[in-house]
Amino acid sequence: MSKASFDFDLIVIGAGYGGFDAAKHASEHGLKVAIVESREMGGTCVNRGCVPSKALLAASGKVRELADSAHLSSFGIHAAPVRFERQKIADHASNLVATIRNNLTKTLERSGVKIIKGQGRIEGVQKVGVREINGIDRFLTAKDVIIASGSDPFVPPGIQTDGRTVFTSDQAIDLEWLPRWIAIIGSGYIGLEFADIYTALGCEVTMIEALDRVMPTFDLDITKLAKRKLIDSRDVDCRAGVLASKIVPGCPVKIELSDVKSRDIVDEMEVDAVLVATGRVPTTQDLNLQSLSIETNKGFIPVDENMRVLINGDKIPHLWAVGDVTGKLMLAHTAAAQGTIAVDNILGNTRSIDYRSIPAATFTHPEISSVGLSESEAKDLASKDGFELGIVRSYFKANSKALAELEADGLMKLLFRKDSGEVLGAHIYGLHAADLIQEVANSISRRQTVLELVNEVHTHPTLSEVIEMAYKQAVIQMKSNSGK
């Protein structure tokens, strides 16, 4: 097919952050682009994820702060008992969603992207089928196709949801009511963020985690410190190493807990509500991937580092996938980065993704963040490549700004190569950890060493000096190691 005979240069399936960035970037570079979206523009992040959850965290965080009379009285401040209106907090989140969705849609329209509302699917090489909202089914051709169909909440077998008493984050972001006692299944970042919201608003939380410790995906030292504040000091009870094997919605909600190994029932609970936060699954079931014999990995689409879709390791020409559907670091900024990288490759500018420099954050109060390798990954790399791993810890309690805020509970752990000083990873818990991590992410992206970074001047007094202290300690460790 000649270029002129295609309907579009690029068709993107899915208008979440991955699809949005890809479509905008392509259109700005002169390509004729269509984006197909079956639900709301903006995908999970804008409608059911980052945006509304951060709005709820912002509002509930203020309630927590104003209700913490012990903390306030340390400053000599005595506030009246705090009152809040649940519906207005919920409205703050939904208004923000509407504003951002509107802005994003207008941006695409202004960039000249054709928005098609309907369900997209692959119909062979360079062919896309679309079932439009009005029921009309049509076929479109494009020189290149990007799949950006995202992900949906995973609900394990045995758990029934009704959207009202047993629900996922898709409904939790509506904050329709505040249960007196809520069980949260899963202690990953979504479970932790909602535990932060619910406890700030006066709910009692029980966290149920199948793995043998809560917060299993976080660094061990960070978990130890963060757990004290985020879980132990709040109205949160934890059950680790047990499976919520059966949940029946109702009033009350009935939960059956089983031993992870034997599957024997070990306990039963009755609560007012359950939030199921047990991870996410790729949205690939209606994409007709079999038309190109694409074999997924548990639903995730295999891609190379340039975002080309692979079959048995071979690249499929003109087909790309980006975002959660690829299963790599399922975050909005990963999806966006993958989207622009796919388009740059389509434009002939070879680019690949560097997952090591992509940061992740949990927006609890205080926040948790990380970038690069975990300690165990760094240890494995050290033994494989034959270098000594350096680890330093820098504490917020030695930081003037944190002390001035009376928020000195925090830690940064820095992982680096003792031979070259290259920064391999960082894990932070403390005030504004989500903002702080970016500095380290940029250093990792440039593969910089602590020897280069140690001379960078940091503003005083700021939390960024926690990072400066880590770099200084790392250099001291390198020098004492080499006997200098």
Ligand SMILES: Cc1cc2nc3c(=O)[nH]c(=O)nc-3n(C[C@H](O)[C@H](O)[C@H](O)COP(=O)(O)OP(=O)(O)OC[C@H]3O[C@@H](n4cnc5c(N)ncnc54)[C@H](O)[C@@H]3O)c2cc1C
């Ligand atoms: C509660 C929660 C909080 C989160 N907080 C953060 C955060 O703070 N920071 C962060 O970085 N990430 C966060 N995330 C993750 C983030 O939302 C996702 O990583 C991101 O949305 C992935 O973008 P995507 O473009 O890959 O997919 P999605 O945003 O899921 O978008 C995919 C789109 O494709 C559409 N689609 C699917 N199939 C078809 C089809 N066949 N035809 C047409 N359209 C289709 C869907 O309707 C959807 O709109 C959060 C997620 C949740 C659930």
